[in-house]
Amino acid sequence: MKCPNCSARAADGAAECPKCGIVFAKWNDLQARKKRDEAAALAALEAAASREFNPWLGRAIAGALVAAWTLGMGLYFRSHQARAHRRPLGELTGETVEVRDPQTGEIRRLPIRRGPGVKKAP
Numbered sequence: 001m002k003c004p005n006c007s008a009r010a011a012d013g014a015a016e017c018p019k020c021g022i023v024f025a026k027w028n029d030l031q032a033r034k035k036r037d038e039a040a041a042l043a044a045l046e047a048a049a050s051r052e053f054n055p056w057l058g059r060a061i062a063g064a065l066v067a068a069w070t071l072g073m074g075l076y077f078r079s080h081q082a083r084a085h086r087r088p089l090g091e092l093t094g095e096t097v098e099v100r101d102p103q104t105g106e107i108r109r110l111p112i113r114r115g116p117g118v119k120k121a122p
Contacts, residue, residue, distance in 0.1 A: 001010045004027060008019035016023045096109045 001012050001014065001024075002008075003010055003017040003020060003022060005022045006017060006020040008017055010017050010024075015025065095112045097112055098107050099110050100107050
């Protein structure tokens with residue numbers, strides 16, 4: 001018998017190699033386990049390959065992504081256009097407020113300037 005590890009000659013029916021000390025029973029068990037694992041992996045690959053791939057699923061996902069992107073860009077540009085057409089900051093509202101001048105003490109009416117998004121006080 002020839003040792004699978006070091007290729008040394010061993011007697012037929014020997015339990016271990018006289019040169020490297022490998023136990024033949026353990027080596028045979030390891031080889032059998034490797035073959036079982038390889039067979040199981042091959043069966044799993046064949047099972048995965050046998051499933052049919054539906055190309056319409058990928059197309060549907062791509063279409064949904066394009067639709068979401070288009071909707072997002074449309075909403076972004078709509079808000080951008082709305083911001084571009086707002087009143088300029090500091091536009092007169094037509095309201096006035098009475099203010100006392102600290103130096104002269106006289107009361108003056110000054111126009112209120114309001115920017116976009118500023119609400120009137122209650």
